[in-house]
Amino acid sequence: MTDPLGKIDDLANALQELRLHVGPADLQVGGRKVNGQLYISLANSCLRNRAALLYGGMGANKTTLVNLLGSAFTGLSFDEIENLMVTGHPEQTEEKIVGFIDPRQWSCPENLASDERPDGIRVLWTPWARSRWKVINEINRFPSGKQNLFLELLAKRKVGYAGETLQLGDTCYFATMNPDFSSTYPLDEALLDRISISVPAVQPDFLAGLALAEREEEVSALASSLPRFSAEEFDDLPRLVADVHLESQVELSIISLLRDFTLCERAPAFDKTQLSGGSKPSRGLCSGCHYFNNPEACCWQIDEGLSDRVRQDLRSYTRALSLLLGLKGEGKIEVLRAVAPYVIWHRVSPSRTMLERPPYYGARRLEYVRDLVEKSINRTLNERGGMNMIFARAVDGDISPGEAMEELSGYDDPIAALDYMKALERMV
Template identity: 85%
Template sequence: MPDPLRKIEDLACALQELRLHVGAADLQVADRKVNGQLYLSLANACLRNRAALLYGGMGANKTTLVNLLGSAFTGLSFDEVENLMITGHPEQTEEKIVGFIDPRQWSCLPHPSGSPGEEPSPIQVLWTPWARSRWKVINEINRFPSGKQNLFLELLQKRKIGYAGETLELGDTCYFATMNPDFSATYPLDEALLDRISISVPAAQPDFLAGLALAEREREVSELAEALPRLTAEEFRELPGLVAGVRLDGQVELSIISLLRDFTLCERAPSFDKTQLTGGSKPSRGLCAGCHYFNNPEVCCWQVDEGLSDRVRQDLRSYTRAVALLLGLDGSDGLIEVMRAVAPYVIWHRVSPDRTMLERPPYYGAGRLQYVRDLVEKSINRTLNERGEMNIIFARAVDGEISSQEALEELSKSDDPIARLDYVKALERMV
């Protein structure tokens, strides 16, 4: 009987023993600590049609780790996976990335002066190995200019590639991208593309102990990679089904929805939805001045410019399930802790924190992930504690246990933004 989870566990151990990935246990889930770069990458490999971005400086083992995982999950050699990868630079053409037309086909076309009604022979695109692969790696994605970034945006959005009138269906695919900090040859990532990147994982340079461990590695990476456990094609196909089998309870689902609303609700935006704000009317441009929620540290809406799209909800559910599966956690307590740990990585690259708050200790202008982690913590704790009575009142009204008018009178007394702008508005439509 195939046991892909056991092989993935063996793979994580082998990467450590072979000195192919040595990192700090910086991701805490309940009472267990694991390396975030490794386990969130493993979670992405268990999913399909989600994109993971590994962000960090040069030599942080981003590209090598993804290619090692590609070798283990697809059964290809390390060199074969490395050859599939595309690397960003401004002169990288669409033909080199997705495909081209074989010029020999032109000699097979009928002459323009051929008989009327004669159908020309169809042009066939020669798709690149990267385009046809179910394991796609985009190395140094921010070295692609905006025009090439639009290609990846369309690819993630439509899950198909179009070229010269031909279309290639991509099917269920694992997507990974790596990104270095801003250099002279890099370009900003488009906000729409960032929203379609499901999770962003910081990759740190090896610390002192990791450096000592890496110094013991004497053989080449490609040689050591041959000793890694490998999944069969059947086991690789089985993984999304195993992830889907992890059930999220009502506590987790409510926390996810409330988290999105905490970041997105805005009393001054159209339909109270901050995703509709234009560039000149964001919290950082003075939108929140005079608002009664402004400067309340327990409220998230004024502390980030952007709202969160529904894609964030889908990504939170997927990665919570995948990480819970990898760690063998279940039950309400375990899953809420997984969601608590995963959520900052799903959100932090999609929002711009309030600069005045971010520049204060303990963030000092650089701790963007920690800043978002603290906002996530406040939202989840508030949902599970202070909002308990509010949630019960609304649920009872929806279930018909109390009248909508009675619930409306109770919730109208609350100053919680979700109560005022979501629950009350929903109840007003029910009365």
């Protein structure tokens, strides 16, 4: 078997040389810059049962890129992959998406082979339902009722119809989404939480436009020149990702990042994911709170907390992108810095007061979340070093919980007050 990572590098280079993808190097990992739209899509291709959303205006190479990657990773032709895709519109029915009842079992059962004659209902599943590479094009053109179908699919990894169930197995999921138009619908918050990562897709800039102008062949013809993965190589990619080791500082930064967004001393069980209705930071919940208006605290700047799925997604994409960039030793904390905003920004609603200020001007939500991520990780690696050590010593039994609580009481940090202190109280 050939080296699948080397083949991924060849694929990325071929996409650029053939002018099938010429996006800017807008994702910085340490001292290296790569194209975020491409490398996050490649990272998702190395994982299973994660969903990547490509968001941007028309003509930003969202759907074409995903179909090109699908052709390369599955070995199917570009046209075959394109035919598998489900595209959103209000009249798209469940029968067209996942399957329908085989009418032959009642109208002409004699046309079925003896081993095909079921005791119950027989469902003919669509090629999209049976595929391990699922693309939902323009997902926000589906109304909320149809969106529930995809929510169930991502949550249960199986799909049901007419009492029959199809197990989906390990699958790559991609979705594309255009900005709000007259024919689009808001995405359900629960569905957004099931989308693991979201990357903006931008229109070709001036230089990219010149490069695309030199492309004379059709996309489907050029796609046949891309490297192809065997079934064994495609199946081996998740194992390679799982073998990537994350250092303790990365694991601690991931957990602390979630807690920074989720902890709230005024929420039930100090958990901001339980807030609803008018009990939001943007609705006055934080007025008079000790941490309110502290620029280093993230809790009051975001309405929602983050579910544990975010922790899993952060670990998965940090590993996958580290694998793609060839990072075998230290340095994965820089990958976490780069990838975390894309895992979080579509799941939260920032404070409008803060977002509308310079340099965000109400539009740069990803950049706003990126700055919050940077503050959280820097705080974990620097100011929190002492309190983390105190808590670890108490857990290891080197000092008593009482001694640790006395030392931690001097730290003005929500994690110290609402996580470490509460955990130590249970140990007394």
